[in-house]
Amino acid sequence: MIYGTGILRSMLVTLKHAFRKPITVQYPEQHRNVSKRARTNLLWFEERCTGCSTCAQACPDGCILIETSPREDGTLNIDRYEIDFRICMYCGLCTEACPYQAIQSGGRYDDAVFNFEDMYRNRDSLSKESRQYLEENDGYYPNGQNQDSIKPLHTSIPTARSKTKPAGQDGPIGPHHLPIRKN
Numbered sequence: 366m367i368y369g370t371g372i373l374r375s376m377l378v379t380l381k382h383a384f385r386k387p388i389t390v391q392y393p394e395q396h397r398n399v400s401k402r403a404r405t406n407l408l409w410f411e412e413r414c415t416g417c418s419t420c421a422q423a424c425p426d427g428c429i430l431i432e433t434s435p436r437e438d439g440t441l442n443i444d445r446y447e448i449d450f451r452i453c454m455y456c457g458l459c460t461e462a463c464p465y466q467a468i469q470s471g472g473r474y475d476d477a478v479f480n481f482e483d484m485y486r487n488r489d490s491l492s493k494e495s496r497q498y499l500e501e502n503d504g505y506y507p508n509g510q511n512q513d514s515i516k517p518l519h520t521s522i523p524t525a526r527s528k529t530k531p532a533g534q535d536g537p538i539g540p541h542h543l544p545i546r547k548n
């Protein structure tokens with residue numbers, strides 16, 4: 366039996382890795398590229414949204430609150446659109462259900478907050494995120510389409526959900542079971 370071969374082999378492994386390019390990145394100064402198909406944060410693009418509520422119906426956790434009112438031309442005005450990321454499990458079912466790809470995965474993954482309730486995002490907060498995404502990506506949506514190729518869409522038939530209120534609740538269907546922070 367030859368003694369010391371184990372030490373030699375481990376030294377060779379060390380030497381091999383000593384001259385390799387490091388695979389780590391200096392986060393947060395540097396960011397690793399994440400696949401466009403990764404289920405990162407949800408982005409809601411208002412200009413693509415018709416207010417049909419299909420996303421809210423598809424969400425098993427009831428994270429999405431949408432409130433609409435009919436316009437004179439029969440289309441829907443979106444009065445509220447909110448996502449409760451406190452209970453979102455990033456399953457992506459809402460993105461698959463949306464007929465207009467108005468809600469897509471592909472947002473930031475470094476959005477940790479100090480206050481848990483800040484994970485409840487209203488329409489302004491969601492729009493700010495999606496505008497920033499489009500600015501940083503030359504007007505391209507996560508699905509690869511360009512902003513210039515999209516015409517505003519409207520649905521002409523209000524869905525039952527857009528008018529229904531859950532039993533015992535005054536508000537629209539949505540994450541009513543968790544408190545909204547009042548400042």
Ligand code: SF4
Pocket residue numbers: 423424425426427428429448452453454455456457458459460
């Ligand atoms: S990713 Fe899943 S849990 Fe989160 S809002 Fe969409 S459907 Fe709901």
Ligand code: SF4
Pocket residue numbers: 413414415416417418419420421431462463464465466467468
């Ligand atoms: S399913 Fe899509 S188009 Fe319909 S309300 Fe949700 S995000 Fe908007």
